Amino acid sequence: MKLLSKMTFKGGVHPLENKQFTESRAIEAVAPPKQIVLPLCQHIGVPCKPVVNKKDSVTAGQVIGRADAFISAPIHSPVNGIVKDIALAPHPVIGRTLGVYIDTDPQSNAPRQPAANRFDAAFDPQAYTPEQICTAVQEGGLVGMGGAGFPTRVKIEANPAMPKDTLIINGCECEPFITCDYRLMLEWTWQVIAGIRLAARAAKCTKIFIGIEDNKPQAIQALRQGLSQCRLSEEIRVVSLKTKYPQGGERQLIRSVLGRQVPTGGIPPQIGLCVLNTATCAALAEAVVFGQPLTHRVVTVSGCAIARPGNYYVPIGMSVRDLIEHCGGLTESAARVVLGGPMMGFSIADLSTPLTKTSGALTLLTIETSCCAKYNKQRTACIRCGRCLEACPEGLNPTKIAHAVKHFRMDRADEYFMSACIECGSCSYVCPAQIDLAGYIKTGKLLKAREKRRLA
Amino acid sequence: MLNKITVSPAPHISANLTTRRVMLDVIIGLLPSMAAALIFFRFRAALILLTCVGACLLSEWICDRIRKKPQTLDDLSAVVTGLILGMSLPPAIPVFVAVIGSVFAIVIVKMLFGGLGSNVFNPAMAARAFLTATFGVAMTTWTVPATTDSAMPILSAASPAAITQATPLAWSKMAQKKEAKAQEANSMTVNAFWGNRGGCLGETSAAALIIGGVYLLIRKTISWHIPASVLLSAGAVSLAAWLLRPEQYASPLLHLFGGGMMIGAFFIATDPVTAPLTVKGRWLFGIGVGGLIMLIRLVGEYPEGVMYAVLIMNALSPLIDRFCKRIPAGGLPNV
Numbered sequence: 082m083k084l085l086s087k088m089t090f091k092g093g094v095h096p097l098e099n100k101q102f103t104e105s106r107a108i109e110a111v112a113p114p115k116q117i118v119l120p121l122c123q124h125i126g127v128p129c130k131p132v133v134n135k136k137d138s139v140t141a142g143q144v145i146g147r148a149d150a151f152i153s154a155p156i157h158s159p160v161n162g163i164v165k166d167i168a169l170a171p172h173p174v175i176g177r178t179l180g181v182y183i184d185t186d187p188q189s190n191a192p193r194q195p196a197a198n199r200f201d202a203a204f205d206p207q208a209y210t211p212e213q214i215c216t217a218v219q220e221g222g223l224v225g226m227g228g229a230g231f232p233t234r235v236k237i238e239a240n241p242a243m244p245k246d247t248l249i250i251n252g253c254e255c256e257p258f259i260t261c262d263y264r265l266m267l268e269w270t271w272q273v274i275a276g277i278r279l280a281a282r283a284a285k286c287t288k289i290f291i292g293i294e295d296n297k298p299q300a301i302q303a304l305r306q307g308l309s310q311c312r313l314s315e316e317i318r319v320v321s322l323k324t325k326y327p328q329g330g331e332r333q334l335i336r337s338v339l340g341r342q343v344p345t346g347g348i349p350p351q352i353g354l355c356v357l358n359t360a361t362c363a364a365l366a367e368a369v370v371f372g373q374p375l376t377h378r379v380v381t382v383s384g385c386a387i388a389r390p391g392n393y394y395v396p397i398g399m400s401v402r403d404l405i406e407h408c409g410g411l412t413e414s415a416a417r418v419v420l421g422g423p424m425m426g427f428s429i430a431d432l433s434t435p436l437t438k439t440s441g442a443l444t445l446l447t448i449e450t451s452c453c454a455k456y457n458k459q460r461t462a463c464i465r466c467g468r469c470l471e472a473c474p475e476g477l478n479p480t481k482i483a484h485a486v487k488h489f490r491m492d493r494a495d496e497y498f499m500s501a502c503i504e505c506g507s508c509s510y511v512c513p514a515q516i517d518l519a520g521y522i523k524t525g526k527l528l529k530a531r532e533k534r535r536l537a
Numbered sequence: 538m539l540n541k542i543t544v545s546p547a548p549h550i551s552a553n554l555t556t557r558r559v560m561l562d563v564i565i566g567l568l569p570s571m572a573a574a575l576i577f578f579r580f581r582a583a584l585i586l587l588t589c590v591g592a593c594l595l596s597e598w599i600c601d602r603i604r605k606k607p608q609t610l611d612d613l614s615a616v617v618t619g620l621i622l623g624m625s626l627p628p629a630i631p632v633f634v635a636v637i638g639s640v641f642a643i644v645i646v647k648m649l650f651g652g653l654g655s656n657v658f659n660p661a662m663a664a665r666a667f668l669t670a671t672f673g674v675a676m677t678t679w680t681v682p683a684t685t686d687s688a689m690p691i692l693s694a695a696s697p698a699a700i701t702q703a704t705p706l707a708w709s710k711m712a713q714k715k716e717a718k719a720q721e722a723n724s725m726t727v728n729a730f731w732g733n734r735g736g737c738l739g740e741t742s743a744a745a746l747i748i749g750g751v752y753l754l755i756r757k758t759i760s761w762h763i764p765a766s767v768l769l770s771a772g773a774v775s776l777a778a779w780l781l782r783p784e785q786y787a788s789p790l791l792h793l794f795g796g797g798m799m800i801g802a803f804f805i806a807t808d809p810v811t812a813p814l815t816v817k818g819r820w821l822f823g824i825g826v827g828g829l830i831m832l833i834r835l836v837g838e839y840p841e842g843v844m845y846a847v848l849i850m851n852a853l854s855p856l857i858d859r860f861c862k863r864i865p866a867g868g869l870p871n872v
Contacts, residue, residue, distance in 0.1 A: 090866075091866065092866075094552070096550055096552070097550075257550065332866075332867065336866070342866060342867050342868070343867055344867045344868055344870070344871070345865045345866075345867035345868055345869065345870040346867070346870040346871070347867065415542065416541070416542065416543060417542060417543055417544075417549055418542055419547075419549050421547075423547075423548060423549040423550045424547060424548040424549075424550070425547050425548070426547055426549065427547065428543070428544040428545055428547070428549060429544065430542055430544050444549070446549055446550070458551070458555055459555060459556070459557065459611070459612070461555075461556040461609070461612050461653060461654070462651075462652065462653050462654030462655065463654050464556055464559065464614075464653065464654050464809050464810055465654065465809045465810050465812070465814055466559065466809040467760060467809065467814050467815075467819075468554075470814060470815065470816075470863065474866070475865055475866050475867070476863055476864065476865045476866035477863060477865055478814065478815065478862070478863050480814065481814070481858075496862075497862070497863075498865050498870065500870075501865045501867065501870065504547075506547050506548035509546075509547075509548050509551065510548050510550065510551050510552055511551075511552050511554065512551070513554040513555050513556050513558065513559050514555075514556050514654075515551070515555065515556075517545070517546055519546060519547065519548065520545070520546030523546060
């Protein structure tokens with residue numbers, strides 16, 4: 082192998098890491114709240130339809146929503162309880178969507194403990210056939226837990242049209258504040274390794290890499306040690322990558338680890354790759370070995386505006402308000418509640434918004450920690466300094482796209498490859514004129530999608 | 538009681554950088570040259586620089602008032618325009634001419650085009666071109682630096698030799714017309730580097746400009762591509778001419794240190810508003826500026842060409858941007 086430590090991609094930014102709030106906090110299981118809300122669309126693909134009725138009683142792990150489509154994932158109840166209502170629920174990304182409200186059974190509301198201690202070095206993935214693994218993954222409702230929420234089965238299932246040979250595990254966690262994947266790699270090492278081996282078996286990948294930013298040396302060491310104990314150091318390589326945002330972007334990760342570039346507008350399987358997040362691997366192991374569906378996940382609650390930051394193992398569907406209360410409440414200086422990290426997360430105004438399968442973090446920012454967020458700084462016209470071009474990890478021209486969108490010139494925006502934008506926000510982050518470039522580009526994509534629908 | 542919780546598109550944090558800070562960096566970068574100007578031209582330097590900055594700020598304030606727009610003085614861009622304009626005026630320029638230039642720069646070139654970020658031409662250079670056309674004599678009268686002793690060669694043709702002095706580039710022009718020897722021009726190279734020579738207020742000391750330019754490069758206020766391409770292309774052209782006819786053409790070092798080459802390469806051509814965005818475009822722009830400077834200096838009638846070279850390339854830079862589009866990291870999409 083070449084020099085492993087400073088592998089990276091072109092462009093990107095380096096915001097303050099701010100991981101010190103939570104990196105040493107062990108994962109803590111949280112008891113389910115009185116009521117949870119499960120939005121029926123927590124993944125990319127066809128939204129689920131409810132398969133329970135009002136007043137039905139449900140048990141933990143029971144399917145409450147599914148869709149008969151290839152690209153979709155069923156949704157399970159994390160608790161025992163009674164379906165209170167099926168109605169519109171707030172959703173962090175798409176505004177409002179149908180959701181199932183479940184009142185938790187007060188008799189059985191002990192926190193569920195993670196399954197990590199049930200895995201060890203002796204785990205043997207050969208006991209499961211690829212078909213078994215894919216079925217368990219589909220039935221378990223697994224989706225990419227890094228943020229996009231693409232159904233995992235579709236990703237790992239062997240596809241003769243696009244054969245895969247390399248599996249890359251994304252342990253970068255390049256967003257500031259977030260530490261959930263880091264804790265998971267440290268504490269649940271065996272479970273993560275088991276998940277990686279199962280995924281590789283299902284996808285029939287023989288080359289496996291785990292990419293981790295070099296600001297997490299303990300995680301790198303933990304995984305390397307674990308792998309050498311299983312005598313897998315040869316087959317699964319832990320790659321240390323330069324700490325830079327967005328190192329954990331799928332296309333950037335591939336570039337950094339393999340030096341290969343996913344074509345513009347293309348997807349990783351086109352060049353024989355499959356990329357999975359570490360949290361997804363852990364959930365995959367649980368789903369395959371214990372038949373445990375994805376109903377709980379680790380969420381980092383961090384930022385200067387929360388009393389007790391930490392990494393929590395929470396039932397999916399718990400509302401942001403309940404989680405904040407569990408963490409001791411917001412401090413007085415709280416100015417922004419972000420579901421996700423500060424670079425790509427969604428700021429929410431309605432604290433009853435539930436956590437979904439893709440919510441890895443809840444970041445509570447004060448005016449000061451949000452770098453006096455753009456809006457408090459003086460905004461000027463674009464001075465064409467070119468910093469956004471330098472920062473763009475996809476080699477685009479953000480200011481040109483943003484200005485085209487501003488003047489509703491979608492044709493011009495397309496000339497500058499608007500659809501190739503990965504919405505990482507690096508351009509907005511560096512802009513000295515405080516222009517919300519990423520915001521304009523996202524708006525442009527929405528407008529274009531709307532226009533397409535109108536024409537269709 | 539909770540504060541107001543606000544929402545906006547991501548990202549929710551941003552780098553600690555503002556337009557004002559960028560402009561402030563340019564001002565800091567100009568400090569060494571301002572100091573040099575004060576050393577060589579004393580009171581005149583202070584007078585002209587303060588006049589230009591004051592007139593620029595006042596014109597911008599009035600424009601904002603008339604346009605009923607929020608005040609833009611605190612982004613400091615008017616200060617930068619004033620300083621650059623002041624630095625590129627001859628020391629003996631009458632104060633009212635400096636005021637006219639400043640008003641032209643801000644009102645006509647900057648604000649009428651839409652203010653910061655919208656101007657096509659570098660305001661200071663356009664104003665200087667305007668002054669050259671309207672006050673030709675005042676714009677080409679060069680004072681002897683206060684530090685000069687009588688050892689400096691003085692152009693015999695210039696009448697009251699005590700107050701005017703030929704610039705190194707004027708010598709070089711004479712040499713091209715075979716009225717003088719190129720070696721005489723070359724003998725001024727050291728003075729051109731340190732600044733003990735006739736010329737515009739801020740352009741005389743190449744050393745001070747290089748120090749300021751390096752500061753801007755370290756702060757990443759300017760990208761290195763433009764100064765590098767301007768200096769490389771101008772250096773290459775002058776080297777070729779010099780190698781071809783050393784008795785007629787001055788040495789490349791004199792061309793690099795003389796005239797407005799350094800201030801042009803580090804402070805004027807790098808004005809981001811009027812330069813292309815892409816790296817490829819910036820190379821092309823810089824090569825164009827450097828090439829045109831040398832074309833004017835070696836072939837044209839004027840001894841100096843920085844101003845026109847920059848203005849011509851300013852006009853071309855939207856076109857350059859159109860030509861030199863960035864190709865995405867993943868290559869062009871197959872449509």
